[in-house]
């Protein structure tokens with residue numbers, strides 16, 4: 072007997088490779104989206120800081136704009152720098 | 157003139173003038189006018205006027221009572237046929253009329269006597285003695301009314317009415333054409349006499365009314381029986397006006413009674429009301445069928461609406477309709493989609509009948525209650541909303557506007573239409589503002605059955621997910637169009653999840669095309685994935701399955717392709733979900749099948765190795781043996797696999813080698829399983845959090861009955877506002893564990909299997 076797979080349509084869920092499940096700013100799951108967005112994934116991406124913390128991009132940008140003096144990571148209070156890996 | 161009065165002569169003279177006072181039967185010649193005036197002066201001189209008048213009236217009264225009236229009523233006996241009755245009645249009236257007429261000269265004399273000698277007095281309240289005579293006849297007749305008198309009167313008028321109404325009926329009574337004129341003559345003559353004696357209304361009125369009522373009832377029944385698609389109201393009104401009313405006029409308005417014009421008018425109003433009432437009742441009795449045939453039955457509904465305005469039958473309608481709905485709709489024998497269809501039809505029909513919406517509310521109340529008690533209602537509503545074929549609910553969705561969320565808010569529209577405001581009907585429930593009722597449309601009414609839009613939308617989401625994951629070649633464009641319609645109605649926020657789901661499908665297609673272009677990711681066969689945004693889909697069933705290494709490898713490649721495309725993201729495969737097209741080459745045949753991943757994995761393992769013990773394959777595939785056995789049934793039905801020994805399965809490549817052909821009878825209950833976790837599964841998941849408590853208990857106490865486990869869980873585990881679990885639910889959960897060999901149940905006690913204790 073010979074079994075030949077001609078077509079396989081599987082089901083998978085996608086997820087961010089991050090060291091946490093939820094965004095530290097909005098507390099929403101990374102696999103969802105930030106409170107301002109409707110569509111997850113490409114439309115509401117994650118960004119990482121050099122401190123290795125990550126957030127919804129929209130969340131951290133909003134946070135940084137609200138900080139007049141220092142641009143700090145809201146989690147570890149280190150200076151925030153985008154990690155363009 | 158002599159002053160001496162001869163009393164004897166005087167009395168003789170009086171007797172001659174008023175023969176009725178003469179007891180002796182000797183016939184005298186009629187008195188002359190001269191004699192009459194002479195008698196009057198005698199009576200005046202002797203002051204006898206009052207006495208003579210009373211004597212005469214007493215005699216007349218006695219004569220009528222003792223001889224005429226009994227003779228008259230003697231005509232009213234049982235007859236063989238209508239015709240006989242007809243003639244009997246006319247003879248009776250002739251007779252009594254003659255009796256009346258024979259008092260003519262007597263009462264003329266009495267009239268003069270009365271006028272000359274007793275100007276202040278009257279007779280029975282009548283100035284004219286002839287009127288008094290009529291009264292005397294009437295009162296005496298009615299005082300001796302025999303029970304069966306109505307039959308003959310009815311006979312008389314039925315024949316006439318049938319003449320007027322319909323030749324067919326005349327034929328039915330075997331009335332010959334040539335006798336028709338004769339009938340007409342007798343008929344009008346008899347009515348004329350009745351009018352003259354002032355007997356028409358008292359003697360005939362009641363019979364006539366009920367006869368006409370019956371005629372109207374029959375006519376209405378005959379006219380609109382089982383036919384709902386045309387309006388009959390005008391036809392019926394015309395019929396009444398052109399057939400019944402003229403006939404009534406011939407009866408009432410003879411030369412003697414032109415005043416009866418008014419009586420006919422009154423009668424006509426009464427009959428028109430009765431016509432509306434009769435017609436409305438007929439329609440009310442047919443209402444359930446009328447509703448079912450909506451919109452073809454619209455004319456019947458319009459008629460009924462007009463009749464309801466003219467009659468007082470709303471409560472009858474409500475009662476009847478609720479009753480027929482109970483007997484014909486709201487029982488277990490009717491499927492939910494059928495109930496919904498009827499429900500929609502009744503909503504639409506009630507809108508026609510009563511734009512205020514109150515009737516609708518009252519009539520559909522029991523349907524609401526009943527639908528709420530059915531498990532599959534939401535599912536049926538949602539699926540008929542989303543069905544391919546056009547149906548009532550889908551139509552409503554396309555037509556309707558947004559579901560009113562804030563029901564107390566007065567909309568602008570209401571403010572603009574204030575001139576059209578109508579008060580609520582009297583039966584209105586004062587607790588509810590009419591505003592709510594009027595704004596209700598079908599979909600929002602159905603939603604209100606459940607009290608929440610969320611429940612509806614969730615059900616839609618589950619169905620959509622099911623469709624997307626079971627037919628991978630789904631028409632997403634249609635679904636998107638559809639979603640837009642739903643969004644108009646339920647609002648964006650509610651349906652946002654579904655939007656993401658549909659976007660996932662489209663994205664998955666793009667990703668597939670992209671990965672397929674890169675050779676290193678697509679080696680042996682077409683592999684693709686429906687990539688879901690887990691947060692937005694309903695909870696997926698979580699079943700374990702270790703796919704065949706070849707597949708696993710391919711999946712890993714696909715994942716790599718995905719990761720390369722979408723930075724920092726990866727895939728988690730739901731191995732048990734999906735659909736696989738497979739070709740199986742056998743020495744004697746070739747199978748092309750579309751199956752689930754579990755099935756394919758089984759057959760791929762048998763490709764590698766021809767014989768598997770159930771346990772062994774169960775370990776490799778990480779599927780519980782009971783489930784695996786069921787899934788293997790699928791291949792057994794194809795005769796590919798056979799259970800050669802208990803729990804030992806073998807590949808059978810050629811049908812000839814098959815030990816038992818009966819194997820083909822084992823067919824897996826190939827249920828079209830939903831990919832979504834059912835409520836029960838979710839409950840199971842919740843209970844799974846207590847599994848460690850339960851194993852702990854059983855480890856320490858060896859074995860326990862269900863009730864003890866429940867008690868202990870209540871004491872230690874179910875604390876705070878977490879979940880409450882009934883004994884029944886716990887039993888289900890534990891029994892499932894027994895089936896999965898994680899528990900043993902014997903003698904009413906649950907315990908852990910031996911091996912678990914050792915490990």
Ligand SMILES: [Zn+2]
Nearest residue numbers: 094097127130
């Ligand atoms: Zn966030």
Ligand SMILES: [Zn+2]
Nearest residue numbers: 105108115129
């Ligand atoms: Zn965002």
Ligand SMILES: [Zn+2]
Nearest residue numbers: 122124144147
């Ligand atoms: Zn940080």
